[in-house]
Amino acid sequence: MNSGASEDGGRKEYFGESNAPVTTVAPGANIQSSFRRVALSITSVLPNGDVLHAGVLNAIDARLIEQVKKKQVRIAVIGMGHVGLPTALGFASMGWTVLGVDSSESLVSMIQAGKVPFYEPGLDDLLKRQLGKNFLPVSDMDQAIREATILFLCVGTPQKENGQADLSQVEAAARSIAHNLNGYKLIVEKSTVPAITAQWICRTIRRFATNGRAKLDFDVASNPEFLQEGVALKNISRPERIVCGVESERARRIVEEMYRPVPARLLITGTSTAEIIKHAANSFLSMKISFINMVADLCDAIGADVSQVAEGIGADPRIGHGFLQAGIGFGGYCFPKDLRAFIYLAEEYGIDFSLLKQVEAINEKRTEMFIKKLRNALWVLHDKTIAVLGLAFKAGTDDTRESPGLRIVDALRKEGATLRLHDPKAIPLLKKVLVEEEGKLTYCDSPYAAAANAQALLVLTDWAEYRLLDWARLHELMELPLIVDGRNLLDPDTIREAGFEYISIGRPAR
Numbered sequence: 001m002n003s004g005a006s007e008d009g010g011r012k013e014y015f016g017e018s019n020a021p022v023t024t025v026a027p028g029a030n031i032q033s034s035f036r037r038v039a040l041s042i043t044s045v046l047p048n049g050d051v052l053h054a055g056v057l058n059a060i061d062a063r064l065i066e067q068v069k070k071k072q073v074r075i076a077v078i079g080m081g082h083v084g085l086p087t088a089l090g091f092a093s094m095g096w097t098v099l100g101v102d103s104s105e106s107l108v109s110m111i112q113a114g115k116v117p118f119y120e121p122g123l124d125d126l127l128k129r130q131l132g133k134n135f136l137p138v139s140d141m142d143q144a145i146r147e148a149t150i151l152f153l154c155v156g157t158p159q160k161e162n163g164q165a166d167l168s169q170v171e172a173a174a175r176s177i178a179h180n181l182n183g184y185k186l187i188v189e190k191s192t193v194p195a196i197t198a199q200w201i202c203r204t205i206r207r208f209a210t211n212g213r214a215k216l217d218f219d220v221a222s223n224p225e226f227l228q229e230g231v232a233l234k235n236i237s238r239p240e241r242i243v244c245g246v247e248s249e250r251a252r253r254i255v256e257e258m259y260r261p262v263p264a265r266l267l268i269t270g271t272s273t274a275e276i277i278k279h280a281a282n283s284f285l286s287m288k289i290s291f292i293n294m295v296a297d298l299c300d301a302i303g304a305d306v307s308q309v310a311e312g313i314g315a316d317p318r319i320g321h322g323f324l325q326a327g328i329g330f331g332g333y334c335f336p337k338d339l340r341a342f343i344y345l346a347e348e349y350g351i352d353f354s355l356l357k358q359v360e361a362i363n364e365k366r367t368e369m370f371i372k373k374l375r376n377a378l379w380v381l382h383d384k385t386i387a388v389l390g391l392a393f394k395a396g397t398d399d400t401r402e403s404p405g406l407r408i409v410d411a412l413r414k415e416g417a418t419l420r421l422h423d424p425k426a427i428p429l430l431k432k433v434l435v436e437e438e439g440k441l442t443y444c445d446s447p448y449a450a451a452a453n454a455q456a457l458l459v460l461t462d463w464a465e466y467r468l469l470d471w472a473r474l475h476e477l478m479e480l481p482l483i484v485d486g487r488n489l490l491d492p493d494t495i496r497e498a499g500f501e502y503i504s505i506g507r508p509a510r
């Protein structure tokens with residue numbers, strides 16, 4: 001992300017006016033057609049029955065909008081994790097004064113010391129540039145709420161055993177807001193939450209407010225994040241779209257002003273619609289991955305090439321090339337959890353979304369599919385020395401939450417294999433949960449160290465640097481030259497020419 005105005009291919013990164021369209025979607029409207037440029041004088045009906053007449057604001061609200069335009073109000077971002085910290089720094093670099101707050105004092109101290117608590121490319125530089133200038137990390141939640149007018153909720157929404165989203169952190173934040181309402185607040189939910197959470201936040205604030213109903217002056221908006229770990233800063237500075245669910249003209253005007261400089265389409269909806277857009281997007285992308293994974297299995301059985309199938313179907317713009325990379329399945333903190341929460345939400349409303357249950361079931365079977373491939377090549381896995389390259393759930397992050405690679409590591413440990421693990425970023429964090437075990441599990445500081453005397457080398461994360469390894473050297477180091485590529489990362493010809501037996505997913509052994 002740039003710190004100042006910059007031009008790239010005719011598009012601006014932050015700063016300066018954007019000509020991107022603002023679109024309001026009334027309930028039942030066709031979303032595709034709604035992406036046309038529409039005039040701001042639009043009138044639309046919100047899900048709660050209110051009618052939005054753009055341009056109709058009382059004098060106090062008009063003054064508030066002027067203050068927002070001039071960035072004279074402060075933003076507080078509650079929750080300094082993978083979503084909150086990049087979001088806070090994104091607004092800080094747009095010129096807003098942003099308070100970053102978290103209930104973990106140690107996390108706040110770390111950020112105050114200029115350290116990013118997780119790996120996200122470019123974030124440490126951005127923190128250095130904004131810390132103490134536009135970005136102020138604080139641990140006093142009450143004070144941050146009182147000092148800010150716009151409050152972004154970026155707290156965690158983990159899942160419960162039954163798949164339901166655990167919204168206790170969202171509820172706790174709503175109660176803190178209720179206790180500190182000292183003037184108008186726009187509460188913007190950014191965490192991924194199930195539909196009608198915004199309505200619950202609203203209700204909770206009304207219920208717990210301690211300063212009397214007369215002074216209750218707030219709006220709740222839903223502005224789901226579409227950040228991908230590893231490219232979060234690009235997603236913030238040049239998003240593909242911005243979705244904002246609002247229930248009042250005032251909230252709508254504020255979010256329009258806030259996002260005016262960002263070169264992206266702003267889609268204005270009701271809050272429940274915005275919440276569903278987020279869950280539906282993640283579920284749809286997961287569905288694409290499970291679909292291509294099943295096609296890969298069919299390709300394996302028939303001797304066809306799934307990469308070419310993906311290329312062929314992706315060329316149809318109705319399908320698109322994205323998220324058609326076959327492999328060991330999807331992981332991370334978002335897809336598995338959001339998929340389950342969406343299934344749970346549908347069930348709560350009596351809707352049988354078995355399509356998504358299949359998406360999940362297919363994903364869960366990818367570990368078994370991969371172990372089977374390895375077993376077909378090596379026969380017995382007990383006491384085999386296996387080099388594992390990549391433990392993060394995908395490239396560009398040190399995050400191993402719900403990592404498909406870790407599921408495979410678990411399965412191999414149960415088989416009694418000896419594991420030599422490498423990952424360019426994930427190991428320091430991973431060491432805290434998966435401890436080294438002499439002769440059984442060893443962390444290695446290079447792919448070459450991991451490959452020493454190994455009888456198989458597995459590629460489980462799509463780190464670009466693994467494409468550029470010295471194959472001749474690896475060949476020499478390994479006892480058996482066998483590579484099983486769970487991400488279809490490597491070029492089959494290069495690897496086979498280097499003398500390896502090479503197995504990948506849905507690509508024929510030529």
Ligand code: UGA
Pocket residue numbers: 192225226227228229230282285289322323324325326327328329330331332333334335338393394395404
């Ligand atoms: C995902 C979404 O892509 C973001 O838009 C969303 O904002 C985010 O979740 C969230 O809800 O916070 P992220 O979890 O960072 O982002 O990761 P993705 O890049 O979407 O990858 C998810 C998993 O799918 C990874 O394990 C990846 O390796 C796998 N994947 C992805 C495939 O197996 N095949 C593909 O073609 C693409």
